[in-house]
Amino acid sequence: MTEHTVTARPRAELATPGSAEEALFWLRDTLGTVARRDPRTRRLGERRYRLELLAEACDRDTFLLITSWLGSEAVPAITSKQAYADDICLWAQVARELGGHDRFHVGAITPGIIETWTKLQKAQNRAPRTTNRRLSVLTALTQYAAWKTKETIASPVTKYDRPKVDPRDETTATPILEVPEFQAVVNAAQTPRQALVPVLIYTLAGRVTECCTAQLHHVKTVGGARKLDLSRKGGKGRVWPLPDRLCDLIDVATTDRERGQLLLDDDDRAMDRHAVDRLLNRLGKEAGVLPGRDLTPHVLRASKLTHMHDAGHPVEEIQEYADHAAIETTLRYIRRRDDSARKAKHAAAAVKVYDHLVDRFI
Template identity: 30%
Template sequence: MTPRSARELSDGRSPVDFTEAWLRNRRLSAHTRSAYRRDVADWLAWCAATDLEPLRATFLHVNAWARALESEVDGRTGRPRSPATVARKLSALSSWYAFLLKLGAIATNPAADADRPRVDRDHSATVGLAPEEVDALVAAAAAHRGPTAARTRLVVALLADLGLRVGELVSLDVCDVGVERGHRSVRFTGKGGRPRRRALTPGVAAALDAYLDGRTEGPLLVTSTGSRMDRHAVFRLIRRLAAEAGIPGAARLSPHSLRHAFATTARAEGVPLEDVQDAMGHADPRTTRRYDRDRHNLDRDPAYAIWAARARRR
């Protein structure tokens, strides 16, 4: 069957309309949805600049775009785009074209066989934090005074004790907090639209009660005007607290730094990998291992356990 043209299929709708339809059919967090929208918009802008009809693109065009991305400097960081960023853009584009393929707008997916950069699963660009630095961050939050102090302590407690993603954090509502089998808990939608639940530590529960002060509805974290706190405010808060705590590289830290610290500390304290994986909502244990910054510590080499077991048998 010859694919219908975009005009015939969409009754005059633009590629942007396809993008919104595609995103509506994906279970994605708001943050991932925004990132994917930008990724496809970047591709469409490149197509326009090179006078290429997006629905007539081949894998050679997609490869050319990928190589162009690798040679560009990221305007936000001032550094070349990382292989992970380029790979994510190609993955988003492949998903976009797969959607068009299902609609019959194209005959093949040009991004499916594109040459994607190798992403080192053993590396993360996120700046990590040592347990002592997390303690310093918590102490800096505890020292805050004023109308936003209780919110600051709750934000840091949720990030440090639960290792939440910033998108998960700011999307929480008061009604998401409850009690299950004797545990204070919180329910939320994780990455990929998966329902998640986590237990609240006594520290988080105390910070939560102090902040809510009887409030029973609305967004969990709110601004002075009552609107939902956004991810950018959380980024600024973490960097400001890190600077107050004297943590090196404070300007490069992010809420994700606390998520990495959560995984590393949990593993160092002997929490099984599968339990850390479940807590963080990772589908692949290799992702969890990448978050464990202490995984290459020779103190954890299993050779020691084998030798000790042999010694005991003697």
């Protein structure tokens, strides 16, 4: 154990934790745990705190810098904090393999390493979006280090290192469920608790972490109507009116409970994002939707927003419902739907030209 490693003791075992220690334990719990996959056997290892993995991968000053960065509003969303922590561990591995550094530090990744790494990503057919995201994390850390230390620190990443991302590329885009497909997913559920998961995420166009952190006492009756106090991405509080039929399902799924997490599995265990992923995957396979692909919470979110567009709702209204900070994010869903409709229209028009000519071949 290094001097800056946070132990695996639960917070309850700390008799009188100091402010600094309490803050570090908060970040440890926020970043959560992850199971690393062995690159050779592909087997998952034991689950460990991300903060401990960072402590082992970085030198002391860099570890303190990264905890400052991930604990700040520079990275507001919990899911982003977790993803950034995973990416820094990846860069630490790159620094060891290509730079010979035992511990990761700002400056360990050089422009030459970036050039080699990006070529490896192409050779391994990595998605350009993933490559860009990991490069952006390294740039963001460098920028934060320059601000924090008040020193001139240049990012090793240049615009020439970033692969071009086709904004209209649909091969890696989140697939959409049509209404009958979503209905088949709900119909595949065997218990009210199972049904509540896809119904809640779809109704709210919610992110999985938002729905998993929702508590039963957050469901309140205000002015005769049931509402849900939902904490959205970046800690933004939102009050969500709940439809009557969703309330009926919540009541059945949470019978004899007044407190605790809203989403529980059939064994009374609180559901995290991994449990939700497993359930939706199984429901998707049983419903026969998205052959060859996983049914994820984001598919349900994207489907709801797309269905709102199909119903003719203005883009600004869809943006507000999705709680997108930038309207460009909302437009990605709408453009895909509009592009698909235009392609179908033009393809159908082409048939009129040769329709009578192919009769003799069919």
